[in-house]
Amino acid sequence: MFDQFRKYLDDKTNLSEEDFQLIESVSITKKLRKHQFLLAEGEVCSFNAFVCEGLLRKYSVDDKGIDRTVYFATENWWIADRKSLMEGTPSKYFIEAVENSTALLISKANFEMICERIAPFKDMVNLILQRSLNATHDRINNTFQSTAEEKYKHFLRSFPNLANRAPRHMVASYLGITPETLSRVRKDISTK
Amino acid sequence: MFDQFRKYLDDKTNLSEEDFQLIESVSITKKLRKHQFLLAEGEVCSFNAFVCEGLLRKYSVDDKGIDRTVYFATENWWIADRKSLMEGTPSKYFIEAVENSTALLISKANFEMICERIAPFKDMVNLILQRSLNATHDRINNTFQSTAEEKYKHFLRSFPNLANRAPRHMVASYLGITPETLSRVRKDISTK
DNA sequence: AAAAACGCTTGATAAATATCAAGAGGATCA
DNA sequence: TGATCCTCTTGATATTTATCAAGCGTTTTT
Numbered sequence: 225m226f227d228q229f230r231k232y233l234d235d236k237t238n239l240s241e242e243d244f245q246l247i248e249s250v251s252i253t254k255k256l257r258k259h260q261f262l263l264a265e266g267e268v269c270s271f272n273a274f275v276c277e278g279l280l281r282k283y284s285v286d287d288k289g290i291d292r293t294v295y296f297a298t299e300n301w302w303i304a305d306r307k308s309l310m311e312g313t314p315s316k317y318f319i320e321a322v323e324n325s326t327a328l329l330i331s332k333a334n335f336e337m338i339c340e341r342i343a344p345f346k347d348m349v350n351l352i353l354q355r356s357l358n359a360t361h362d363r364i365n366n367t368f369q370s371t372a373e374e375k376y377k378h379f380l381r382s383f384p385n386l387a388n389r390a391p392r393h394m395v396a397s398y399l400g401i402t403p404e405t406l407s408r409v410r411k412d413i414s415t416k
Numbered sequence: 417m418f419d420q421f422r423k424y425l426d427d428k429t430n431l432s433e434e435d436f437q438l439i440e441s442v443s444i445t446k447k448l449r450k451h452q453f454l455l456a457e458g459e460v461c462s463f464n465a466f467v468c469e470g471l472l473r474k475y476s477v478d479d480k481g482i483d484r485t486v487y488f489a490t491e492n493w494w495i496a497d498r499k500s501l502m503e504g505t506p507s508k509y510f511i512e513a514v515e516n517s518t519a520l521l522i523s524k525a526n527f528e529m530i531c532e533r534i535a536p537f538k539d540m541v542n543l544i545l546q547r548s549l550n551a552t553h554d555r556i557n558n559t560f561q562s563t564a565e566e567k568y569k570h571f572l573r574s575f576p577n578l579a580n581r582a583p584r585h586m587v588a589s590y591l592g593i594t595p596e597t598l599s600r601v602r603k604d605i606s607t608k
Numbered sequence: 609a610a611a612a613a614c615g616c617t618t619g620a621t622a623a624a625t626a627t628c629a630a631g632a633g634g635a636t637c638a
Numbered sequence: 639t640g641a642t643c644c645t646c647t648t649g650a651t652a653t654t655t656a657t658c659a660a661g662c663g664t665t666t667t668t
Contacts, residue, residue: 393646584615
């Protein structure tokens with residue numbers, strides 16, 4: 225399972241054999257069955273997770289009991305509740321396996337230790353943060369004042385492989401529209 | 417003008433006198449009149465800007481010529497087009513002074529140099545990045561599937577001092593609603 | 609000081625989306 | 639295998655929001 229992570233790291237940065245061994249020594253393999261939670265609301269998030277296979281999603285539940293999907297993570301993506309992790313506060317989010325999945329978990333303390341000891345790793349992490357911020361701004365920019373159809377098209381462009389893996393109602397909640405509206409949008413697009 | 421930045425840095429991190437002098441030596445004071453652009457669409461963003469006083473906003477213009485405000489920055493906030501800065505690509509955004517403002521500009525090369533030479537500065541930058549990402553996720557979480565009224569209330573909570581400084585149409589475009597709807601929402605709220 | 613431009617509000621109407629309700633097809637489970 | 643649960647779709651209606659249009663102060667310009 226670590227092989228995949230190693231390949232990822234090899235691609236993104238330049239580490240020594242020693243570095244890899246250190247990272248492997250603190251990476252915990254976690255298998256998740258569909259519907260299983262990696263994090264539940266109210267818990268303090270204590271890890272960063274790297275997704276090796278499968279699909280996870282992060283969502284909150286509002287006053288009316290409605291899901292709000294904030295994020296999807298597939299192979300080679302990171303997932304965590306950074307705010308809870310940074311501040312040690314209870315999370316407002318659930319992180320749930322949408323498919324049977326495998327992730328590598330690195331605890332907060334170990335993650336910081338690695339960043340401290342392996343400068344290129346730290347740089348990589350910060351680069352990912354920047355990219356993530358850019359992507360999030362892009363998402364806001366492309367969906368805030370758009371119609372349901374435009375939002376969905378942008379989603380398809382951004383995550384072409386996700387549209388068929390994630391259930392519609394999750395995609396709908398990611399886009400901030402109802403499943404019914406998404407269904408109609410899909411119909412409209414297909415009949416053009 | 418650098419005093420304010422110095423105070424900010426003193427608050428956020430721990431720098432030596434030498435560090436301050438290095439940072440000051442690469443900080444360029446820029447005065448902006450209301451409506452003046454700090455960055456225009458199509459230009460490559462070449463700096464990070466720290467706002468000393470005034471109010472700036474970052475926005476794009478869509479196909480139909482409609483503004484999409486992505487970000488406001490007041491005193492002690494940073495602003496730039498990170499994507500353009502990182503990748504050296506033409507920006508899709510305008511950065512404009514909403515009020516007469518003063519900012520400190522640090523060029524890309526100098527910013528990287530500072531990060532390289534002053535480790536605590538680099539750490540501070542990365543912490544800000546993380547916070548920024550958290551805030552952006554929070555924004556998505558609180559406005560994507562909300563009504564106009566909920567969006568505006570969340571805005572008031574997040575930026576209590578901005579609601580009266582920024583023109584309504586900019587706030588509206590930040591929230592992804594029309595100025596008319598914002599006007600009605602404000603009326604509804606005030607008559608309760 | 610008058611004219612023009614701008615920002616905001618309000619009203620009437622149109623369009624988009626949500627809500628409520630029902631049903632069809634597949635997967636899952638006993 | 640049949641029953642149940644999920645997921646998705648579709649229809650009818652209600653609600654929200656956008657659009658179009660007009661008017662009123664304020665600020666800016668000349």
